[in-house]
Amino acid sequence: MPENKLSPARARLSDVARAAGVSTMTVARALRDPAKVAPDTMQRVQKVLRETGYTPDLIARGLASKRSGLVAVIVPVLTNSLIAEIVQGLTDALADDGLHVVLGVSDFQAREEEEMIRTFLSRRVDAIYLSGAVRSAESRRMLLASGIPIVEGVNLGDDPIDMAVGHSNLAAAYETTRHLIERGYDPIAYIGARLLDNDRARDRRRGYEAALLGAGRTPDPLLCIEAALDLTAGAEAMRILLTRPARVRAVFCYSDVLAAGVHFECQRRGIAIPGEMAIAGYDDLEIAEQIVPTLTSLRVPRYEIGQRAGRMICQRLAGEQVDEKIVNTGFELVVRDST
Amino acid sequence: MPENKLSPARARLSDVARAAGVSTMTVARALRDPAKVAPDTMQRVQKVLRETGYTPDLIARGLASKRSGLVAVIVPVLTNSLIAEIVQGLTDALADDGLHVVLGVSDFQAREEEEMIRTFLSRRVDAIYLSGAVRSAESRRMLLASGIPIVEGVNLGDDPIDMAVGHSNLAAAYETTRHLIERGYDPIAYIGARLLDNDRARDRRRGYEAALLGAGRTPDPLLCIEAALDLTAGAEAMRILLTRPARVRAVFCYSDVLAAGVHFECQRRGIAIPGEMAIAGYDDLEIAEQIVPTLTSLRVPRYEIGQRAGRMICQRLAGEQVDEKIVNTGFELVVRDST
DNA sequence: TTCAAAAATGTATGCGCTAACATGTCCGGA
DNA sequence: TCCGGACATGTTAGCGCATACATTTTTGAA
Structure with missing residues (x-):
């Protein structure tokens, strides 16, 4: 690139040192450890530093300092x-x-x-x-x-x-599912992320199942859907759940994005929330608070x-x-x- | 950090070279320009490379190559x-x-x-x-x-x-506003980003105003709101617009996120979309297609x-x-x- | 066989900085 | 007056690699 030839040569530590009449080490110290250099020397160095527009070369520093x-x-x-x-x-x-x-x-x-x-x-x-x-x-x-x-x-x-x-995804999913159980919803479906390569997906599903078992219910594999993590996937998962023989009363979603997808699908079909379908999300994104009706969710900092x-x-x-x-x-x- | 002492010394180019009985340059070439090294030498070097688990030091390379x-x-x-x-x-x-x-x-x-x-x-x-x-x-x-x-x-x-x-934010905003005008909405409000430090915000507002002027309308500063770029801000802006003497019929929003905020605020107040309030967004995020009713938006790749x-x-x-x-x-x- | 040219490899040097140590300077107490 | 030590600064020697060239080896045509 010809541009490089035109750009002015960058000042090096040694250039600054020569101009200030000190050694490179003094300049280096002035830069990184000002306390260790005498006030008047400091002034001189600072001045040259400003004049030359010196910028330290972090690559060289990295090589020398191993950081x-x-x-x-x-x-x-x-x-x-x-x-x-x-x-x-x-x-x-x-x-x-x-x-x-x-x-x-x-x-x-x-x-x-x-x-x-x-x-x-x-x-x-x-x-x-x-x-x-x-x-x-x-x-x-x-x-x-x-x-x-x-x-x-x-x-x-x-x-x-x-x-x-x-945080514990297991405990969080457990608590959320517990909440749905306590509200009396039955059956409760789960829309999760693909288990493959994702330990959180695995643990949330476990938490969901553990809560159901704890309440004496049997998790129904037909009511567990794996989905991608976008709105469209949430809507699609809801459509699938609606074809199930069991009439789903609540859905716990892996994320608020999925939950919003479910929410919109319900709206399109005139399914009342939470009257006919309760929805819980995860992440507590801003949309949880703004969507109508607002969405129960799990907040993480x-x-x-x-x-x-x-x-x-x-x-x-x-x-x-x-x-x-x-x-x-x-x-x-x-x-x-x-x- | 004591850990560093324990970790095995990383192999250097020179280590590999010595083990393979060649010079560092040959190894360097084998690494970056395999065509320039003889096949049998290549094999030998590759072997040592594998055995030592050599990883090039990109910092040193950067310093030497100026890249x-x-x-x-x-x-x-x-x-x-x-x-x-x-x-x-x-x-x-x-x-x-x-x-x-x-x-x-x-x-x-x-x-x-x-x-x-x-x-x-x-x-x-x-x-x-x-x-x-x-x-x-x-x-x-x-x-x-x-x-x-x-x-x-x-x-x-x-x-x-x-x-x-x-793309041209001016042209895009112009076209969106034109669309609202052609549908007969009047007056049309605008919820934008803060102009400060943001040339796109400036240009979108200009496009909005240019479209109004082109249709013989006068932009009303009272109907232009500057907002942060989240749902809450969109809802808040809508609330402000509803206090205006003029009864707003349509809103053009700087982003789909703001538009969704407006949308939810309308839902909360029972304002029909688009019957009583038309909404147009910008960015064509996934939510534009999923929200009910779906949102008119401006798609950029x-x-x-x-x-x-x-x-x-x-x-x-x-x-x-x-x-x-x-x-x-x-x-x-x-x-x-x-x- | 001979030699120029091409291919393969090696050597010297330094990128810009820092770590570790060496040197120099000035002070006060014995 | 001398000396140990605190402070300020300088010196030396790389970090691990690439660039530019030098050198050696191989190749192919005369």
Whole structure:
């Protein structure tokens, strides 16, 4: 690219040092540890720094210091406000310590994730945050061998590779289903995510089934639908449920997005909510509070999860011991009009 | 961190070279340009490569080659499926060329954006994608001086710093408003984003006003509301509009999220859509098609925008000339039941 | 057989920075 | 007056790789 030839040469540490009449180390110190350099020297260096418009070369710094300042964040998808908000929390928390996020979107594929872990380790990231999918054995091995801080979100109960932050999907699904049972709905259907590569999907379904069994009911496999995680899939799942011999009275959905899909399908068919069909969601997205009637949902502190994970990473990188390696962020069932 | 001591020393190029009985250059070539190394040498090197589990150090490579392999992506927020999908398209397209995305979330703050640009340039990113906010003069200067490929999304009409991809927000807003006029709705209100730091907000409002003026109507400032970009804000804006002396018959919203907020507020108040209130949105999110009644919206090829931007970056980095520096991805008004 | 050209490989150097240590300077107490 | 030590700064030696060229080996045509 010819543009590069035209752009002015970037000032290096040594250029600044020469102009200020000091050694490179003094400039480096002025930059990173101002306390260790004499006030008048500091002034001189600062002046040259400003004049030359010096910007430190983080690549060179990384090579020399063995710290890239990069944290890998690997998520299954980005088009999910729950995940997006977690990533935002992470980005913000890490930015406080000058760490940058390199993003990987695995599309729920364990193989993709594995490949990303490999290249990110190649990039010498200082830490990794992973969410979502079940990891391949090779992924676990690489992560373990890397020796860097690893934070996993969001399901509790599995044994984490290093650190983890999240809540118990099992307990949350149990509580939500309990609520539907207590309201007297019967039968209660479940619309979940595909179990494949998704431990949360598995645990939520388990929670749902455990609650039914606890109430002396038998889970009906015909009333459990696996679906993609969008509105259309929710509507489609509802249509399927309506063909079942048993007349479904309530649906517990893996996410509010699915629940909204169900909701709209009911509206289209003139099915009254909750009169003829009760609906409960998960995630407590904004839509749960705004949709008419409002949607019962399970609230998790989304942004905080990301923020917390970010802080754990920062602590470990600062050499501090992290006392809580597994952070339970909890959840809260928010009962609204749809149940 | 004691963990680091325990983790096995990573193999370096020179380690592999010694074990294979060749020079480091031969190994480096075997890695990046297999055609230039003899078949039998290749075999030997490959074997050692596998045995040692060598992973190239991308930091060192970056320092030596002056190519970080990183592309900065700066967006105002992530919790917006339009943006999230663009980022996903970008990530995917860049991954094809082995480029990674470093993420910056500017929260619509020009100052934040400026700071991010500075640190990302420090990180020697190979290219930058920016979307959203109006840039500060200093930001423009830095980007221009950097000499690296810059792609801006999503509003056309402003002069881009380098390359741009998107559509004309002005034309799109004009067309949507025209549609409402043709259906005979009067008066037509507008709920937009805050103009501050947002050229798209400005252009959509202009398009709305231009359409009204074109039809011989006078835009009423009382019927233009600026709002945040969530459901709650949409509902709130609707409430404000209902207090106006003029009885609003239609609302054009900056985004489908706002439109959905308006929609729900109407539902709560028993206002018939479109009988008493027509609603048009923007972005054509999935909800537009699923909500009851369905929502008229403006479709933009979200994922393709990101993908296209990614490819432009790849081309430029490959040294190719990009013929279309400004790509118009177009838009399509999708008329549905809400109007 | 001979030699130029092509192919395969090696050598030297340094990217821009930092870690670890070495040096120099100035102070007050014995 | 001398010296130990706190403070300020400089020196040396890479980090792991790639660039540019030098060198060696192989190839094919005269």
